[in-house]
Amino acid sequence: MVNPSPSVRELLPGDAAWPAAFDRVQPRPERLYVVGELPGKPAVALVGSRKADAYGLELARSLGAALARAGCTVVSGGALGIDGAAHAGALAAGGRTVAVLGCGIDVRYPPQHAELLARIETHGGVVSELPPGTTPHPFQFPKRNRLIAALADAVVIVRAAVRSGSLVTAREAAKLGVPVLAVPGPAGDPLSRGTNGLLRQGARLCETAADVLAAIEAVERHGPLTSALFPVDGDGAARAEAPTAVEAAPALTGTDARVYGLLSAVPVHADVLRRHAQLDTAETSAALTRLELAGLAVRTFGSLFHRNEW
Numbered sequence: 001m002v003n004p005s006p007s008v009r010e011l012l013p014g015d016a017a018w019p020a021a022f023d024r025v026q027p028r029p030e031r032l033y034v035v036g037e038l039p040g041k042p043a044v045a046l047v048g049s050r051k052a053d054a055y056g057l058e059l060a061r062s063l064g065a066a067l068a069r070a071g072c073t074v075v076s077g078g079a080l081g082i083d084g085a086a087h088a089g090a091l092a093a094g095g096r097t098v099a100v101l102g103c104g105i106d107v108r109y110p111p112q113h114a115e116l117l118a119r120i121e122t123h124g125g126v127v128s129e130l131p132p133g134t135t136p137h138p139f140q141f142p143k144r145n146r147l148i149a150a151l152a153d154a155v156v157i158v159r160a161a162v163r164s165g166s167l168v169t170a171r172e173a174a175k176l177g178v179p180v181l182a183v184p185g186p187a188g189d190p191l192s193r194g195t196n197g198l199l200r201q202g203a204r205l206c207e208t209a210a211d212v213l214a215a216i217e218a219v220e221r222h223g224p225l226t227s228a229l230f231p232v233d234g235d236g237a238a239r240a241e242a243p244t245a246v247e248a249a250p251a252l253t254g255t256d257a258r259v260y261g262l263l264s265a266v267p268v269h270a271d272v273l274r275r276h277a278q279l280d281t282a283e284t285s286a287a288l289t290r291l292e293l294a295g296l297a298v299r300t301f302g303s304l305f306h307r308n309e310w
Contacts, residue, residue: 008105008132009034021150024176029129029147033105036125038151039073039098042216045152045173046074047145047166048082048159049191053264054276056082056159056191059183061089063156066209068095073124075100075151077144078117080110082158082166087120096124100148102141104134127151142168149173153216156206157182160194167194170203177223179215181206189265252296255279259287263297263307270303 011018011032019038022029044067046060064074064086074090076083078099090097099120101109105128108114120126129147130140142165149155149172157180160166170180181204185192199205204215252260258277262268274284288305291297298308 007035019151021176022147025146025150025172031129033128033130033132034125035105036098036121036123037096038125038127039075040096041073042071042153042213043073043075043098043151044212044216045148045155045169046076046082046086046158047148047155047169048157049161049164049166049194050079050081050083051161051191051261052081052085052159053191053266054262054268054272055264055266057085057262057276058268058272060085060158061092063158063206063209063212064089064097065093065095067212068093068097070209070213072212073098075148077102077141077148078109078113078120078126079141080112084113084116086158087116091116091119091123098125098127098151100144100151101126101128101130102144103136104128104130104132106132107135109136141165145169146172149176149178152178153219154179154181154212156212157195157198157203158206159183159185159191160198161190162193162197164194167198170198177219179204179219181212181215183207186265191264255283255287256290259284260291260296260307263291263305265306267300267304267306270305273305 011034046064048056060082067074068090074086074097076086076099078101087097087099097120099117103109105126108117117126145165145168149169155169155173155178157166157170173180182195182198183206184199185195206212259273262273262276270284270288274281288297292299296308297305299305
């Protein structure tokens, strides 16, 4: 989907508005296309899995809102999952947010975020190094992650598998001396393996916005970090997720697939699932009942549900 008439500014290295950190990333972008404004300081990147569960989406939204209320610009990639929730949280709090795209700035991708990206343009900015009209391809998204890292004063990873593109963002941030924080997750959960791996390698623990603000303050006092942090998977290389839909059990369709895709090892309330699945109470309750009967979901107590990992 193409936005027909964006007010696009083109920035070149050496321009007054050119971000100085972009001169340190490899490869350095040749130019930038901007709608709205680049992030002010302080700026925090909130990134994570596109295939996020309801727990991760709720956490990203609340962190985005809390950081916006603290005066931070929230930077992310405009993607499905954690990115979209972080942007939405900042906007809901009346704050500013910036999306760095892996396609042309006039291309509404993913199409589900067309309205969200329009709001970001008027309450922050949208940025791309790719010429207008460039369609999205999987290889472009890991590359844009270096720009997300360069725009940020801290990078927070929320819910990431071992092949998540957000680990590329963490690696690029570490190269620049930008503090990397990770939200811990339950042992054995695939969406925790990336974040827990970062914590083992020296990333800072993030539980609240106060942890992020403390990391930024530490850099302001002592200068950029020197870090050996280098996120890798079991094959020894950071790998990115391709932009895909939320994972679901192969045999499921419709509302059942939508609700199941939001479940994980972390129990969440049925109301949280309803909100993120964009269903009404009766539809959510019926889907959860069917998933329970199929042995795919487990009710712990009250209205808390988690995925049955067998």
